[in-house]
Amino acid sequence: MNIVDSTKATPVPLNDPELEQIAMTTLLIGRQLMESGARAEVVHEDCSIVAHGFGAEHVDLRSGYASVDITVSRGANTITRTMEVGPHGVDHRVSHALRDLVRRVQQGNLTPSEALAKATGLKRDTPHFAPSLVALAAGIACAAFGRLLGLDWPAFLPVAAAGAIGQAVRQLMQRRLVNVFVIAACIAFLSSSLAGLGSHWAGSATVNVAMVASVLMLVPGVPAFNAQSDIMEGHPTLGAARGVCVIMLLTFIAIGVLLAQVLLGVQP
Amino acid sequence: MTVDVLHLLHQAFFGAVAASGFGVLFNFGWRDLRWCATSGALALTIRTLGQNGGWSLEAATFAAAAAVGCGGRLLRARLGIANNALAVAGCIPMVPGFFAAQAIFGLFALTAPHPDNPSKLAVTTMEFALRVIFAAGAIGAGLSIVTHILRSPDA
Numbered sequence: 549m550n551i552v553d554s555t556k557a558t559p560v561p562l563n564d565p566e567l568e569q570i571a572m573t574t575l576l577i578g579r580q581l582m583e584s585g586a587r588a589e590v591v592h593e594d595c596s597i598v599a600h601g602f603g604a605e606h607v608d609l610r611s612g613y614a615s616v617d618i619t620v621s622r623g624a625n626t627i628t629r630t631m632e633v634g635p636h637g638v639d640h641r642v643s644h645a646l647r648d649l650v651r652r653v654q655q656g657n658l659t660p661s662e663a664l665a666k667a668t669g670l671k672r673d674t675p676h677f678a679p680s681l682v683a684l685a686a687g688i689a690c691a692a693f694g695r696l697l698g699l700d701w702p703a704f705l706p707v708a709a710a711g712a713i714g715q716a717v718r719q720l721m722q723r724r725l726v727n728v729f730v731i732a733a734c735i736a737f738l739s740s741s742l743a744g745l746g747s748h749w750a751g752s753a754t755v756n757v758a759m760v761a762s763v764l765m766l767v768p769g770v771p772a773f774n775a776q777s778d779i780m781e782g783h784p785t786l787g788a789a790r791g792v793c794v795i796m797l798l799t800f801i802a803i804g805v806l807l808a809q810v811l812l813g814v815q816p
Numbered sequence: 817m818t819v820d821v822l823h824l825l826h827q828a829f830f831g832a833v834a835a836s837g838f839g840v841l842f843n844f845g846w847r848d849l850r851w852c853a854t855s856g857a858l859a860l861t862i863r864t865l866g867q868n869g870g871w872s873l874e875a876a877t878f879a880a881a882a883a884v885g886c887g888g889r890l891l892r893a894r895l896g897i898a899n900n901a902l903a904v905a906g907c908i909p910m911v912p913g914f915f916a917a918q919a920i921f922g923l924f925a926l927t928a929p930h931p932d933n934p935s936k937l938a939v940t941t942m943e944f945a946l947r948v949i950f951a952a953g954a955i956g957a958g959l960s961i962v963t964h965i966l967r968s969p970d971a
Contacts, residue, residue, distance in 0.1 A: 585842070638841075638842040638843075639842065639843045640839075640842050640843050640844045640845075640848070640901050641843045641844070641845055642843070643901070644845075674843075675845075676843055677840055677843065681840065682840055682841060685836075685837045685839075685840035685841060686837060686838075686840075686841050688833060688837050689833065689834045689836075689837025689838050689840075689841065690837075692830040692831075692833035692834040692837060692909075693830075693834045693909055693913075695826070695830040696827060696830050696831065696834065696860065696909060697914050715841075757914075760913075760914050760917045760918075761914075763917075764913050764914075765838075765841060767911055767913035767916070769838075769904075769907075769908045769911040769913075770842070770904060770908075772911070772952055772956070773904055773907070773955065773956050773959065776952075776953070776956030776957075776960065777956065777959075777960055777963075780956075780960050798913075798916050798917075798920060799920060801917070802916075802917050802920035802921060802924070805917060805921075806920075806921060806924060
């Protein structure tokens, strides 16, 4: 067995500054893809396309839950870089814009610096719905979801209102960078309490369903699908991490709802 | 098989509303929201028909997820790169969040100092937990199998 003595290794000076830019641009695109809800395989494929599109000869990517690492080689030069990944969300339009950017790189229409500039401003430049509209949509979605679970009509509006208020407060807490699990428990408690009180006053016979339906916008459906896909597609570490986060989130949501049920005296 | 058309329409309509609501939450564009609604309606229609036909919830959910995944693939040229995401949005109304909550409540109740009828509670909790695992697995498997069989370069 050959053992390399690292203390005697000669440091290799970086003589390919463009390789650095290729690595960082690729990592930025990979990070944003992960933050916008892409599966690991999509992140790996797109990062490979970008790095090869810029002229890298060999690319290795490792995607973790909280960071992505890349090694790119060209000629005699090889560099490895890492980048932190922020909170995992779902943003379809950002994801779509990123994949469009990847296609432009593949077609040779962008230099690394141009792609880096575009990727840096992409989240800011991508259109988003007004927060009030998102809150309203989340509330209506919760009430509709509730109907699928057997929610009666008197509880429909209270659930929609409670879901909308919960989503509005959730957006405020997200802007203040509050921990995602704390947000889940607090919003579950708030929305569930409001839905319970509202549906009780409205004469609903399904107060219990109303209290759960009002928090369904918090259920991490896309991360749950991604966890399964990642494990199936050969990324079990990321898939397992996503799965654990899904279970933790569900537990915090359940704690919030349970506290509300105890407060209102509703049997689970 | 007898089909209650009103119930079917009810499920399809609220599946569409829920999917498009989540579409806004996931920042789909205005143009894509109608496809989210279509996807949600298709998923709930197939799941309801399956359940009316005597299938288990899990089998009906699997069929619905596979059908929505296929629909997205077949309309790929028209929908562009969004097809897989649209299939996921359509499946969101089938996510067993309610069962998950009930399973966790059951676990909390089991660990209370003096639970009423712990054996029955344990069985009920286990049933909810298994339903969550199998229903979520059915959605994931339905979507993944279609994705891998009808694979495309922009998957």
